[in-house]
Amino acid sequence: MANVLLVEDEVFLGQIVKDSLEVRGFQVQHATDGMQGLTFFAQQKPDVVVLDVMMPQLDGFSLAQKIREQNAFVPIIFLTARSQTVDVVKGFELGGNDYLKKPFSMDELIVRIKALLNRQSGIPCPEPESYSIGQYVFDYPKQKLLFKTQECALSYKESELLKRLYQNRNQVLERTAVLLELWGDDSFFNGRSLDVFITRLRHHLKQDPKIQIVNIRGIGYKLII
Incomplete structure (x- = not known):
């Protein structure tokens, strides 16, 4: 042990x-x-x-x-x-x-x-179909974010980005790795697009004040729960 x-x-x-x-x-x-x-x-x-x-x-x-x-x-x-x-x-x-x-x-x-x-x-964990993110439930296969009786439909990139943030919760999600994986390259314009999606996710998660997505300057983002 x-x-x-x-x-x-x-x-x-x-x-x-x-x-x-x-x-x-x-x-x-x-x-x-x-x-x-x-x-x-x-x-x-x-x-x-x-x-x-x-x-x-x-x-x-x-x-x-x-x-x-x-x-x-x-x-x-x-x-x-x-x-x-x-x-x-x-x-x-x-x-x-x-x-x-x-x-x-x-x-x-x-x-x-x-x-x-x-x-x-490196021991793999079973992939769940839904994730508990504070007071939210993230239904990954259906690309939906649930808060009590409210339901929010997510785009493909919002869903994929939120999944990666959650899987690396309370740790840094590297900006370059996300851009290469979801956008195909880490150009300036794709970086600006990523910033927009981060802003959208912050808006979607704003009803739970204990949830924060913070910028780690020059490195990436961190989902704090």
Whole structure:
């Protein structure tokens, strides 16, 4: 089973998370501050890192940045009481792969850990016909976006773009890759067309304020749920 580095300065919460993960077969190393977490990372070389954001000596954002200097691929999950988009975006820009807002359920943390590990190992997941995106349901085969009793028909490109954003949710979807795959080339005019479709998707998803599609300048887009 995977090795988890947990960096959490709330000792009681950290022990609960550690015990819960170990019961499910994970091996867990618990650090109680950022500097200790950095030391443990170098020593243990974990398969996944779970970081609290607000910590003494070295906060979670700074620790993630230092981890990324050593390892560009290890999955990083942030645990945070912060919910503002600017904080979430900062975490992703510094190399985070996912985040959970406190308080969180252990089941959700475990699902997210497993999803990141499976994605990294290349294990394919069954393709669902519909996706839950916040309060929306995205019916991919029918190219429809459902919000409560409302239904919105999507164009082919809107549907394909939303699917890719969702499959890479909380991670960067590279602009060039999307242009090559859906438009055939990454010319200036196709880039402007992609921007228009992103704007349309933002409009379609605006009824759920917890959903954001943010620009990562010079790289691409990120669907934050």
